[in-house]
C-alpha cells in the first residue's frame with residue numbers, strides 16, 4: 001500500500017497511484033469510445049453484467065470514492081453509498097441510460113474525482129474514512145481503490161484492453177494484495193504463482209498447486225479472471 005515515510009516519499013507514492021488512476025481511466029474511455037451504441041447492451045466479461053452495467057459501476061464508484069475524498073477534506077462523515085441497495089439500483093438505472101449520456105457521466109465523474117484528489121492537503125490524506133465494505137482506511141488508500149477499479153474494469157468492459165495492457169508495477173501491487181487477501185480466507189487452496197521474474201505463495205489448504213504464467217496471466221488468474229485450475233472466484 002501507499003508508503004507513509006517522509007512527506008516527500010508519501011507524495012511520490014501518491015503520484016504513482018494517481019498515475020495508475022489516470023492510465024486506467026484512459027483505457028476505460030478508450031474502450032467506451034470505441035464501442036458502438038448497440039454494444040453497450042451486450043455482455044461484458046463480468047457474469048450477468050452488460051458493458052453498460054460495468055460503465056455505470058465505474059461511474060458510480062468514482063462518485064462513491066469522491067464522497068470519501070469529501071469526508072477527508074471536510075472531516076464530515078460522508079459514506080460512499082447511502083446503502084448497497086441504492087448502489088445496485090444506480091448501476092441498473094445507469095446501464096439503461098442512452099450510451100452517449102453514460103459516456104458523458106463517466107468522463108465527468110472521473111474528472112471530478114481527479115479534482116477531488118487535487119483538493120486534499122497533506123494532512124487530509126491521513127484522515128480515516130470507511131469503505132463500502134465497512135473497513136476504515138486512510139484517505140490515501142482511496143487512490144489505490146480507484147486504480148484497481150479502473151484498471152481491472154477496463155479489461156472487464158470486453159473491448160480490446162487486456163491485462164497485457166496494464167503496467168507491470170500495477171500488476172505486481174495487485175497480485176501482492178490478492179495473495180495476502182486470499183491467504184487469509186478459510187478453506188482457500190494453497191497455490192504457488194510463478195511468473196518469469198516473480199513468485200508468490202498463497203497460503204492455504206493442501207499441497208500447493210503450481211500456476212505458471214506471464215505477469216499479466218498471473219494477475220488475471222489471481223483476480224479470478226482465468227479458466228485455469230484451480231479456478232479462483234472472481235474478485236472486484
Ligand code: ZN
Nearest residue numbers: 057149153236
Ligand atoms: Zn468494481
